[in-house]
Amino acid sequence: MTQVGVDRDSPARRPRPVPLRGRHGPRRRAWVGLVFVAPMLALFLAFRFLPAVGAVWLSLTDYRLSGRWKFVAFDNYARLLQDSLFHQSLVVTLTYTLIFVPLTVLLSLGTALLLQQVVWQRGFFRGVFFLPYVTSIVLAAVIWKWIYDAQDGLLNAVLGLVSIGPIDFLGSDHSVLASIAVTSAWKGFGYSMLILLAGLQAVPRSYLEAAMIDGASAWQRFRYIVLPQLRPVLFFVLVIETISAFQVFDAMYVMTGGGPVRASYSLVYFLYDSGFKFFDFGYASAIGIMLFFIVLIISLIQRRLVGRDD
Amino acid sequence: MKSTVRRVVAPLTALVLAAALSSCGGGDDTGSEKKSVTLWMYPVIADQAASDAYWKKVETDFEAANATIDLKVELQPWDKRDEKLATAFAGKKGPDTVLLIPDQIPQYVKNGSLEPVGDVLEADKDKFLPNAIPGLTVEGKVYGAPIYHTVTTTLYNKTVLTKAGISKPPATWDEIKAAAPKLKAAGFQTLDYSASPEATLNLNFYPLLWQAGGKVFAEDGKSVTFNQAPGLDALTFLKTLWDEGAIPKSALTNGNAIDNQPIGKGQVAMAFTATPANAALAAKSWGEANTEVGAPLTGAKQVGYGIPGGLSVNAASENLDETKKFLSFMTQPPQLQALSKATGYFTPRTDAKVEVTDPLTLKFGPALQYTFPGEPNPAARQIMSLLTIEIQAVLTGKKAPQQALDDAAKQADELLKR
Numbered sequence: 001m002t003q004v005g006v007d008r009d010s011p012a013r014r015p016r017p018v019p020l021r022g023r024h025g026p027r028r029r030a031w032v033g034l035v036f037v038a039p040m041l042a043l044f045l046a047f048r049f050l051p052a053v054g055a056v057w058l059s060l061t062d063y064r065l066s067g068r069w070k071f072v073a074f075d076n077y078a079r080l081l082q083d084s085l086f087h088q089s090l091v092v093t094l095t096y097t098l099i100f101v102p103l104t105v106l107l108s109l110g111t112a113l114l115l116q117q118v119v120w121q122r123g124f125f126r127g128v129f130f131l132p133y134v135t136s137i138v139l140a141a142v143i144w145k146w147i148y149d150a151q152d153g154l155l156n157a158v159l160g161l162v163s164i165g166p167i168d169f170l171g172s173d174h175s176v177l178a179s180i181a182v183t184s185a186w187k188g189f190g191y192s193m194l195i196l197l198a199g200l201q202a203v204p205r206s207y208l209e210a211a212m213i214d215g216a217s218a219w220q221r222f223r224y225i226v227l228p229q230l231r232p233v234l235f236f237v238l239v240i241e242t243i244s245a246f247q248v249f250d251a252m253y254v255m256t257g258g259g260p261v262r263a264s265y266s267l268v269y270f271l272y273d274s275g276f277k278f279f280d281f282g283y284a285s286a287i288g289i290m291l292f293f294i295v296l297i298i299s300l301i302q303r304r305l306v307g308r309d310d
Numbered sequence: 311m312k313s314t315v316r317r318v319v320a321p322l323t324a325l326v327l328a329a330a331l332s333s334c335g336g337g338d339d340t341g342s343e344k345k346s347v348t349l350w351m352y353p354v355i356a357d358q359a360a361s362d363a364y365w366k367k368v369e370t371d372f373e374a375a376n377a378t379i380d381l382k383v384e385l386q387p388w389d390k391r392d393e394k395l396a397t398a399f400a401g402k403k404g405p406d407t408v409l410l411i412p413d414q415i416p417q418y419v420k421n422g423s424l425e426p427v428g429d430v431l432e433a434d435k436d437k438f439l440p441n442a443i444p445g446l447t448v449e450g451k452v453y454g455a456p457i458y459h460t461v462t463t464t465l466y467n468k469t470v471l472t473k474a475g476i477s478k479p480p481a482t483w484d485e486i487k488a489a490a491p492k493l494k495a496a497g498f499q500t501l502d503y504s505a506s507p508e509a510t511l512n513l514n515f516y517p518l519l520w521q522a523g524g525k526v527f528a529e530d531g532k533s534v535t536f537n538q539a540p541g542l543d544a545l546t547f548l549k550t551l552w553d554e555g556a557i558p559k560s561a562l563t564n565g566n567a568i569d570n571q572p573i574g575k576g577q578v579a580m581a582f583t584a585t586p587a588n589a590a591l592a593a594k595s596w597g598e599a600n601t602e603v604g605a606p607l608t609g610a611k612q613v614g615y616g617i618p619g620g621l622s623v624n625a626a627s628e629n630l631d632e633t634k635k636f637l638s639f640m641t642q643p644p645q646l647q648a649l650s651k652a653t654g655y656f657t658p659r660t661d662a663k664v665e666v667t668d669p670l671t672l673k674f675g676p677a678l679q680y681t682f683p684g685e686p687n688p689a690a691r692q693i694m695s696l697l698t699i700e701i702q703a704v705l706t707g708k709k710a711p712q713q714a715l716d717d718a719a720k721q722a723d724e725l726l727k728r
Contacts, residue, residue, distance in 0.1 A: 257507035
């Protein structure tokens with residue numbers, strides 16, 4: 001029989017912390033912990049932190065293919081702020097983010113809520129929804145390119161049945177970003193769905209049961225109990241999906257090449273072209289650093305709006 | 311505390327020492343004075359098994375003839391090849407030798423990444439096709455040893471043409487313009503084209519520009535000329551066909567390919583820069599009897615795109631002599647003939663002929679005389695990416711052809727001045 005009104009993790013049931021032995025207990029544990037995390041820490045420093053520091057240094061130089069360089073201080077940043085391509089790619093990235101993030105979060109949350117209701121074969125359905133996440137984005141992009149094909153794509157064939165179209169989804173600057181956002185959302189929502197599902201399962205059942213007894217509707221339970229409880233998880237999902245949106249490149253590279261007429265030319269695409277087509281490594285690094293600060297500022301705003309109590 | 315640290319550190323130290331000792335042991339085993347030469351090769355042989363077999367034989371034969379050299383052939387994908395090379399060259403790393411084509415070479419020469427290889431070819435230089443060595447030459451120095459020569463030309467789907475009531479495949483711009491309405495009435499498109507920003511203009515706009523009598527660059531290479539009258543003719547020709555629905559709309563995103571593209575599906579009548587591999591694929595889809603290979607298109611001039619593929623040498627190679635020995639080996643008739651048979655490309659040497667038996671490949675031979683290898687310039691690839699966007703702007707109706715060409719020329723000239 002379930003004991004209504006008592007939280008399973010109430011202080012009365014929590015195990016007592018085991019006292020540490022010896023005079024230098026905490027310090028000893030810190031050393032042992034450090035030894036265990038040292039390999040990971042070394043890898044992180046070597047392959048994440050140092051390249052990031054290197055990118056900051058590169059952004060202050062005019063490093064080119066020849067390997068010759070000179071220190072140019074903030075010239076790359078000044079040039080970037082005046083570059084119309086930077087402005088254009090920033091607008092494209094922001095527009096894409098505004099489509100992709102709500103779409104992915106709603107899709108993830110909706111699927112997580114549905115999955116929570118599923119009793120029969122929940123693991124199977126969870127696996128099915130997670131499957132696109134472990135699929136290669138290049139493969140997904142190629143398949144979606146076929147689906148969107150203006151001439152004989154699957155979507156136009158379906159729309160044709162109700163006398164709509166054909167629509168050139170990837171060839172029109174009005175629909176290209178939404179089309180790519182749908183592909184990316186399909187590919188990536190499984191990860192956020194799992195996180196939200198875990199968050200939903202952590203909402204104390206006692207609260208929901210108490211609300212039900214008080215006569216709250218399903219919407220009221222979601223609005224006043226589930227959503228506030230989910231806020232830390234939602235904040236995390238919002239941040240990772242926003243970062244993922246700002247880093248969009250592969251889907252655009254495969255599906256449109258940044259076109260038509262740079263309508264899907266993102267900041268990372270601009271960075272890629274500057275570095276690997278124009279071999280302007282210093283400038284490309286400045287774009288990367290600028291991208292970092294843009295994402296940081298947006299994450300801080302999100303934290304203020306969504307995760308302020310956490 | 312000490313015992314805990316010891317328990318953790320001791321096995322780690324043992325592991326590190328064991329790894330270090332084992333690597334030292336490996337060094338003793340291979341203690342000969344062999345020098346290694348690494349080649350980055352790309353899928354010029356489309357069939358994976360045939361490619362593996364050919365390059366394995368090259369390794370075996372070369373090492374048998376040069377006991378002190380260890381040849382390593384690393385097969386790389388075409389995709390992002392310049393990105394990988396640029397990164398390697400920038401770090402003074404990368405292969406000792408790599409396959410490059412004419413418009414890739416100048417940018418690496420400008421940055422001092424390539425070693426001249428004229429001395430390798432000196433003895434046999436008169437035995438190469440007229441465009442082979444000049445196509446791999448920058449500012450009077452040869453930077454590539456030719457190992458094959460490609461040719462592209464027109465490819466027709468006879469079924470489509472017959473259904474549209476066209477008995478003679480269109481061979482000139484005027485004939486294409488005349489055929490387009492008939493093909494449209496029969497439910498087909500006329501010309502395969504790729505306007506994707508990631509597609510090379512060498513297989514798309516540039517042949518039309520050259521056929522119109524134009525050039526990409528001025529003679530001194532310090533400015534562009536594609537916005538002059540021939541460029542306008544070429545872009546207007548393209549725009550007219552686009553507006554008439556004679557080019558598939560998916561051209562904005564699709565690359566130059568046969569498989570899963572409108573041309574491969576039998577929806578388009580012709581391609582104008584097809585390779586022998588394209589023709590073979592098309593023959594599988596359309597049937598060999600319905601596949602026709604023609605001469606390069608004629609506008610004001612008859613020009614096709616065809617290039618030598620050459621082995622270039624990394625200036626940072628520690629084994630330059632050994633690498634040049636390999637280039638010398640690769641440019642000898644037996645290697646070139648075997649490569650030609652495996653690739654379907656032509657040999658770049660006139661004294662290394664290969665008897666072609668495939669009837670479709672045979673038809674590419676006459677097109678060789680019309681091939682133009684493109685215009686070498688350090689900024690060739692970058693300028694392509696600027697011009698492609700402007701061509702898209704024309705096709706999607708955002709700019710008039712002259713305006714788009716002028717805008718691209720302005721950006722290109724600024725780039726050339728840097």
